[in-house]
Amino acid sequence: MNPEGMIIKRSVHTARETIDLAETILKKKGAKIYARIDQQAEAATGNIKLGKIEYLLFGNPAVGGQLMAVDSRIALDLPLKLIAWEDNAGATWVAYNDAAYLEQRYSLKPQLAALADISSLIEAVTR
Template identity: 35%
Template sequence: MERRTLLRLLGATGAAAAAGCTAGDEEEATPTMSQTDTERRDRAGLVTVTVEEDFETTVDRIEGDIETAGLTLLATVDHAANAASVDRELPPTTLFIFGNPDVGTPLMRAARSVAIDLPQKLLVWADGSAVRVSYNDPAYLADRHGIDGQDDRLEAVDDLLRRLATGEK
């Protein structure tokens, strides 16, 4: 599937989902963190870090870092633009979908169900004046899907995701 087709499909899916919302959905609860938190790992397997950069700088940096790391960027989804296309407002929210088949394939061989959570994703989102980056905790995904014997690979994925999220080199 071509990237443009995938992006159109993702946009259409977002538009269809937004069309099904009622006016009462406008003020959906968003998990927030205090300004002093820099990283949070929650029980649902989501890691969220607060970055010092502004939203656009963070998005540009992550896109470049994905390329520099030799990963395949499959899609960039601008959820705020998708919302605007159906006359809805959403604070800046951009999703990166990317991966490396050399890393993901052994994980899927260990537990095929992990394919529902792969390729990897990073979500950049504005939370008031803060910019957050969220991603799935690889240890949580291993537990969720019963992946054993891949600890080194999972630790490397966790380190890569943390560096992409924070900008650490």
């Protein structure tokens, strides 16, 4: 079962390839990439062994600004993010916040919540 407000999808690519695809698509659409973190490598600096986990923090300041103008607290969930990880069986998974959850959490109008909907991006990077 997925945690509340989180959508999880399986990817046919590795975690790295999935994040590579997302980053490429986002850049082509004019999104700003704020950070890309290899969580496996970061954990290793603390002597913790993890499977492959990559994290991407991205957004569009004009879009995020519209959302924050309605409710400043949404900055807690912005910029948008997605993670891709490989489980013990070798399957790759992608997780991200559901725009409907953000709509409910911050009482956004549906047209504003749609600005945070990245489901089409996820479909493109998981196939």
